[in-house]
Amino acid sequence: MRAKPFEAAIFDLDGVIVDTAKFHYKAWKRLAGELGFAFSERENEQLKGVSRMESLDLLLRAGRITDVTPERREAWASRKNEWYKEFLATLTPADVLPGVRNFLGLLRSCGIKTGIASASKNAPLIMNKVNIGPLFDVVVDGNSIVRAKPDPEVFLQAARLLGVAPGACFVFEDAAAGVEGAIRAGMRVVGIGAEQLLARSHLNITSFEQLEPVFLMSHIGVANHTGLGDGLNE
Ligand code: BG6
Numbered sequence: 001m002r003a004k005p006f007e008a009a010i011f012d013l014d015g016v017i018v019d020t021a022k023f024h025y026k027a028w029k030r031l032a033g034e035l036g037f038a039f040s041e042r043e044n045e046q047l048k049g050v051s052r053m054e055s056l057d058l059l060l061r062a063g064r065i066t067d068v069t070p071e072r073r074e075a076w077a078s079r080k081n082e083w084y085k086e087f088l089a090t091l092t093p094a095d096v097l098p099g100v101r102n103f104l105g106l107l108r109s110c111g112i113k114t115g116i117a118s119a120s121k122n123a124p125l126i127m128n129k130v131n132i133g134p135l136f137d138v139v140v141d142g143n144s145i146v147r148a149k150p151d152p153e154v155f156l157q158a159a160r161l162l163g164v165a166p167g168a169c170f171v172f173e174d175a176a177a178g179v180e181g182a183i184r185a186g187m188r189v190v191g192i193g194a195e196q197l198l199a200r201s202h203l204n205i206t207s208f209e210q211l212e213p214v215f216l217m218s219h220i221g222v223a224n225h226t227g228l229g230d231g232l233n234e
């Protein structure tokens, strides 16, 4: 079956637009240290894309910590978030990942709609710090969804607000949970990062600097705008 033409690009935020994934890891590692266990970068991969409280549960499982009261869970999660926000305070517009602004600008000049689909409740703060809001038509984040990735809710809500069918959306994700959620939403996915972690994505890249113009040519068919010859327009 022929895929729908590409009409909208939906981006995860943490680890895709800004390298906040490393701040999440540092803050969780610090909490693990205070609770008396080591927490590796490899173990941290599972936390990417999932909500704050689910991340805490995964961390506690890694540390074999059980029978935690709801009050203590809340207290640990907010402690981690305070440390995380100290890192966020250092963000500036220069922290937007290489190639991102250029790629977003190109998409918009081709008439492609753009959205954010993030699990983070800190998304408004981050977007404000790096001043990226004007490049997106809609933002759906952890403050407006009920079910976290890999549930497709965040992606479907973004597509609905954009007025675009899921099959006409491309998602850009750095987390396995996000890739899974986008696939469940019926969208095509570009995975950013290590291929083995994002095995289910339709295309894998390590940086947005790699994407244009090849991606635009083969998926949008806007070659005439960019002077690159004929696009394929799946
Ligand atoms: C996702 C991150 O974007 O947001 C996860 O990949 C994080 O690591 C989740 O747990 C929730 O973020 P926050 O900022 O609400 O704690």
Ligand code: MG
Binding pocket: 012, 013, 014, 015, 016, 021, 048, 049, 173, 174, 175, 178
């Ligand atoms: Mg991410």
